[in-house]
Amino acid sequence: MIEQKPKLIKIGETYLKFDFEYNNSNQILVKEAYLSQVHELSREIWKDREIFKISIEYEQGSLKTRIVVWGTALYLGIANYGSFRAGVREIINDVNTFSDFVIERIDNDPNINQNDIIRTERRTGLTGRIQELYNRIDKLERNINNLSINQSQLELRQIKQEVSNLITVLSNQDSQAFLIDLGNNYNQNLPNPNDRRTTYLINRYGIKPDKEIEFINE
Numbered sequence: 001m002i003e004q005k006p007k008l009i010k011i012g013e014t015y016l017k018f019d020f021e022y023n024n025s026n027q028i029l030v031k032e033a034y035l036s037q038v039h040e041l042s043r044e045i046w047k048d049r050e051i052f053k054i055s056i057e058y059e060q061g062s063l064k065t066r067i068v069v070w071g072t073a074l075y076l077g078i079a080n081y082g083s084f085r086a087g088v089r090e091i092i093n094d095v096n097t098f099s100d101f102v103i104e105r106i107d108n109d110p111n112i113n114q115n116d117i118i119r120t121e122r123r124t125g126l127t128g129r130i131q132e133l134y135n136r137i138d139k140l141e142r143n144i145n146n147l148s149i150n151q152s153q154l155e156l157r158q159i160k161q162e163v164s165n166l167i168t169v170l171s172n173q174d175s176q177a178f179l180i181d182l183g184n185n186y187n188q189n190l191p192n193p194n195d196r197r198t199t200y201l202i203n204r205y206g207i208k209p210d211k212e213i214e215f216i217n218e
Contacts, residue, residue, distance in 0.1 A: 005168075005169065005170070005171055005172070005206075006169070006202060006205075006206030006207055007072065007207070008053065008070040008071065008072055008206070008207045009070065009071055009072075009125070009126050009169070009170070009171075009205055009206055010068055010069070010070055010125040010126060010204070010205040010206070010207075011069050011070065011071045011091055011095060011124075011125040011126060011127050012068070012069045012091075012092075012095030012096075012098065012099065012122075012123060012124050012125045012127065012128075013066045013067060013068040013069065013099075013123045013125060014066070014067040014068075014098070014099040014102045014103060014120070014121075014122060014123070015064070015065070015066050015119075015120065015121040015122075015123060016030075016064075016065045016066075016067070016102075016103070016106065016117055016119070016120050017062055017063070017064050017065075017117070017118050017119040017120075018030065018062060018063040018064075018065065018112075018116050018117055018118065019062060019115065019116050019117075019118050020062065020063040020116060021062075021063065022058065022059070022060040022061060022062070022063050026063050027058050027063070029111060029112070030056070030058075030063065030065050030106075030112075031056055031216070032111070033105075033106045033109040033111060033112055034056060034067060034102070034106065034216070035216070036109070037105035037106055037108065037109050038067075038101065038102050038105045038106065039216065041101070041105070042054070042098060042101065042102075045094055045097055045098050045101065046069075046094070046098075052069060052070065052071055053069075053070040053071075053215045054067065054068065054069055054070070054215065054216055055067075055068045055070065055213045055214060055215050055216065056068075056214065056216060057213070062118070067102055069095060069098065069125070070207070070215075071091075072171070083181050084174075084177045084178050084180075084181035085134055085181055088127050088130050088131055088134070089131065091127050092124050092127050092128060092131055095122070095124055095125065095127070096122050096124070099122035099123075100122070103117075103120045103122075125205055126166075126169070126170075126201070126205040129166065129201070129205075130166060130178070133159065133162050133163065133166065136155075136159055136162075137159060137182075137186060140152065140155050140156065140159065156185075156186075157191070159186060160186060160189070160190050160191060161191050161194060161197075162197075163178075163179075163182065163186055163187065163190060164190040164191055164192065164193045164194075165193050165194055165197045165198050165201060166178070166201070167179065167190075167193075168193040168198045168201075169198060169201045169202055169205070169206065
């Protein structure tokens with residue numbers, strides 16, 4: 001059982017794999033490319049956000065880099081969009097726009113050759129998992145007449161299980177907004193969260209208490 005909810009949640013990341021060795025000088029090269037090509041202009045994408053943080057993380061092997069956007073409860077409260085679902089959709093759109101921008105600008109950096117970037121990915125973080133749940137709900141409601149009672153009840157139980165898992169990870173403010181937006185069909189009589197699933201979510205999308213991360217926009 002999660003004892004404490006994360007203070008910051010990963011809402012999106014841009015993954016870049018470089019044909020570089022993993023070493024300090026190449027890490028500095030990538031960071032300088034971000035700071036010179038992306039940092040200031042990225043504020044146009046995130047200018048209406050109350051709170052956001054961006055970090056750069058590296059993995060060994062060929063230099064694997066993740067430029068991560070983190071959000072707090074205030075960030076994911078999404079009050080400006082009219083509904084939690086609409087806010088999730090807009091955040092995903094902004095994350096994808098940001099990723100496109102990062103990939104394009106770093107690819108054009110004079111100190112990085114186009115052939116040095118051998119793979120890129122756009123990842124939507126915990127908001128993507130929430131959107132997957134919304135898609136599942138929509139699919140169930142579209143196909144409800146084509147399913148047996150047992151099939152529809154099984155799918156409903158699985159959806160409610162994931163709702164329970166997600167609200168365990170989300171901040172209290174976001175959990176309440178999420179539940180209200182779902183409506184009574186999906187927010188009542190929820191099962192206990194699945195410890196394995198919630199542990200995965202927190203490890204994948206939350207900052208671990210003992211993990212040091214350098215935020216580059218503070």
